Amino acid sequence: MTKLKLITSQLIDVLNRLAEEATEIDILTSFVMKSGVKKLVPALQKAAARGAEIRIGTGDYLHITQPDALQMLADELPEAEIRLFQSGGRSFHPKAYLFRLGEQGHVIIGSSNMSASALTGGVEWNVAAENEILFDEALKEFEAVFYDERTIPVNHETIADYRSRYDQFHAKQSLRVQWTEAEEVEVMFSEAADQESVIAEEQPAYLTPRPAQKAALKALEQTMDEQYERALVVMATGLGKTYLAAFFAKHFRRVLFVAHRNEILEQAKRSFLHVHPERTAGILDGNSKEKEADMIFASVFTIGSKHHLHSFRPDEFDLIVIDEFHHAASRSYEKVRDYFVPKFFLGITATPDRMDNKDVYGICDGNVAYRIHFMEAIQKQWLAPFHYYGVYDDTDYSALTWLGSRYDEEELLAVQMRAEMAEKILAAWKKNKQTRTIAFCSSIRQAEFLSSYFNENGYKTIALHSSTKNVTRPAAISMLEKGELDAIFTVDLFNEGVDIPSVDTILFTRPTESLTVFTQQIGRGLRTAPGKTHCVMIDLIGNYRNADVKMRVFDTEPERKKRDIVPAMPANCVMDFDLKAVELLTEMSRKRNPRKEQLYYAYEDLKKELGRRPSYLELHLHGAADSKMVKEFHQSYPGFLYALGELNEAEQEAFKQFEHWFAEVEKTGMTKSYKMVVLLYMLSKGPDRWLDPITPQEAAPFFHHYLTSKEYRKRIDFSDRQGQKLAQYNEKAVADLIAKMPMTKWSGSSGLVSFDGNVFQVNVDAGGNEMVYEWTKEICEFRLHGYFERKENRRN
Structure with a gap:
């Protein structure tokens, strides 16, 4: 029986009482005010001290949320996860307070945002x-x-970024005076959305692996033989990643499959049951709690809550599969990774966030078991070839405000929702299209606008998005497949988890902001289907950000520094640009260094994600750019930070004084890892003693332990005859090797490192300087990680 209660005043008393016993607290309000945070924080602090999980979400709609309120939440509740919804001008007005008390769930929904008046004596209904x-x-x-x-x-x-936008917005508005410490005004909006979400699925009629799956399975089995417990498989969209995981699951008794979208879970459940009809399968998400099955398909957000996570033993599952693994570095997945100890951990993805797997490399112990680019799959005829048409767009995007990861939505709409723009898109589509089109738009309003324009010109299209009411997603997909629709205009519903093999035309009507999303959207058209000879891609090319680097997604050799504006294509693919589009891309590339800018953007984005200056290794693992550009453009990571203006006065002095040392650590050659392992041993002594001279005999135990503690390190650097002897740990042999290889070879090259036959020394007068110590350590750790990563990638 449901217990209901109407609360018209002093909501704060109810919230405080529930917070006293809650194990999980989730709050979502359209805005937060300093006055409300002051009222609620004491109870939340007590809950956090007890170990309760706390998540608080709010939004930037109309810039009502106060930056000081966000700062207070961040400062006073460091244990909480706090997120800000970037509305882009779209109405955002939820007010919900959720408390879990043991097995009981309490929900409070109504009119109260997080402000003093809303929580106390204001006219509110909840x-x-x-x-x-x-x-x-x-x-x-x-x-x-x-x-x-x-x-x-x-x-x-x-918060600093939001504060700047908040100040700019309110400098032009008259509302600001209303949102002071005495503010008690609430504005109510509502906006319904169709949350139904299903998937079109192609069930194979056979239960034997396809060629790409066979190759990946062989690589995974070899990985298990080499005693790895984690691996990543990168397979282009359309090659059957989910079925690969299902076939691999035959080696394991109990399986957990984790994803972030419910439609992916439903598809995976059907695929696994098709391969393993004798096993039971269950869904664990917001609607279903089927925890006893042999194979569980779980929403990361559901299983990531302490309540559900701790209902399983850490060793409950033999195999854990993380789908769309490019999300796995997020905090939600981190909880799952850190809690469970399976026999094997498998990540599968088509598009790692950083385009070259760096963000997930460390998560899988340096083991990318199998990788195939969609271009290679096309050459092998496992995916459909494509004809790409780059259509010139003369819109001046340089005049639009860039908000860090996207353009200002209202400014972008002002240039998109013009009849001449719609006519240009329609003309390009009519000229190049085939039979079934998915068109990717940047906003709901653009999708609606273009769909209406196409319909007015005699075509049958719909706009399909989260607020569509007149047709469901499965119905729209069915209409497209039957030829009852010419095109579906959408925003992001088909990026992941939805496959419509018969789609033979992809239309891009939006600036490319994310190369990962662009790759996902390309993949929507590459599945093979009866009667389908190729996929047409129609892409508007303007002077928007990333226009001159988006061709990277077609490049199977991302390590190359020099590349043509239009990459070379295999024989069965076509890439055709308007002449003005090529001229534009060439001019954009000539005016600036897109690789260097990409590095700067990646650093700033990661800094905002972490809330602090990232370390060198963090930039490498999680930054959306090739970290080798740091040395290429700035000689060292401290040099990169100096160029960005990230160093305070003391740090600037330390960098200037020791920049030659940092460059030395960055550039010294590494045919093996040995130099950096010796340096890591020195650094292990701490900032006051790391420059003490050492002997080969002294470093030998650390050296041996480091290189044998991980199977892949031992295999890579103890693979020759001498290394095999060293793996058996002969201390004298190890000491002799250290003296011969890293110490002798490193000394004398710059005068900064010396070795007199038995004493190795770094000749840098930086003893006790913690900045020099920390930067040296960051470079050392980065180079070690990069060395093993490079060796492992060559092996794969």
Whole structure:
């Protein structure tokens, strides 16, 4: 029986009482005010001290949320996860407070945002309900918003960015005086959205692996033989990653499959049951709690909550599969990775966030078991070839405001929603299209606008997005497949987890902001289907950001520094640009260094994500750029930070004094890892003693342990005859090797390193300088990681 209660005043008393016992607290309000944070924080601090999980989400709609309120939440509740929804001008007005008390779920939904008046004596109506089904449904919707791609973490960097936008907005508005410490005004909006989400799936009629799956399975089995416990497989969209995981699961008893979208879970469940009909399968998400099955398909947001996570033993599952693994570095997945200890951990993805697997490399112990680029799959005839048409767009995007990861939505719409723009898109589509089109737009309003324009010109199209009411996604897909629709205009519904093999035309009507998303969208058209000879891609090329680097996604050799504006294509593919489009891309590339700019953008984005200055290795693992450009353009990581203006006065002095040493650590040759292992031993002594001279005999135990503690290190650097002897640990032999290889070879090259036959020394007068110590350590750790990563990638 559901217990209901209407609350018309002093909501704060109810929230405080529930917070006293809650194990999980989730709050989503359209805005937060300093006055409200002051009221609620004491109870949340007590809950956090007890170990309760706390998530708070809010939005930037109309820039009502106060930057000081965000700062107070971040400062006073460091244990909480706090995120800000970037509305882009779209109405955003949820007000929900969710509390889990043991097995009971309490939901409070109504009119109260997080302000003093709304929580105390204002005219507010809220309904409190104690009902587990309602709680699970509300939690599911909360997580859909909280982890939406438009939300960002709230930290020092993102607050500073928001504060700047907040000040700019209110400098032009008359509302600001209303939102002071005495503010008690609430504005209510509502906006319904169709949350139904299903998937079109192609079930194979056979249960034997396809060629790409066979190759990947062989690589995974070899990985297990080499005693790895984790691996990543990168397979282009359309090659059957889910079925690969299902075939691999035959080696394991109990399986957990984790993804971030419910439609992916449903598809995976069907695929696994098709391969393993004798096993039981269950869904664990906001609606279903089927925890006893042999194979569980779980939403990361559901299983990531402490309540559900701790209902399983850490060793409950023999195999854990993370789908769309490019999301795995996020905090939600981190909880799952850190808690469970499976026999094997498999990540599968088509598009690692950083285009070259660096962000997930460390998560899988340096083991990318199998990788195939979509261009290689096309050459092998495993995917459909394509004809790409780059259509010149004369819109001046340079005049639009860039918000860090996207253009200002209103400014972008002003140039997109013009009849001449729609006519240009229609003409390019009519000239090049085939039979079934998915068109990717940057916003709901653009999708609606273009769909209406195409319909007015005699074509049958619909705009399909989260707010579409007149047709469901499965119905729209069916209409497209039957030829009852010429095109579907969408925003992001078909990026992941939805496959429509018969689609033979992809239309890009939006500036490319993310290379990962661009790759995912390309993949929507590359599945093979009866009667389908190729996929047509129609792409508008303007002077927007990333226009001159987007061709990277077609490049199977990302390591090359020099590349043509238009990459070379295999024989069965066509890439055709308007002449003006080529001229534009050439001019953009000549005016600036896109690789260097990409590095700067990647650093700034990661800094905002972390809320602090990232380390060198963090930039390498999680930054959306090739970290080798740091040395290429700036000689060292401290030099890169200096160029960006990231160093305070003391740090600038330290860099200038020791920049030759940092460059030495960055550039010294490494045919093996030995130099950096010796340096790592020296650094292990701490900032006061790391420059003490050492002997080969002294370093030998550390050296041996480091290179044998991980199977891949031992295999890579103890693979020759001498190394095999060293692996058996002969201390004298190890000491002799250290003296011969890293110490002798490193000394004398720059005068900064010396070795007199038995004493190795770094001749840098930086003893006790913690900045020099930390930067040296960062470079050393980066180079070691990069060395083993490079060797492993060559092997694969």
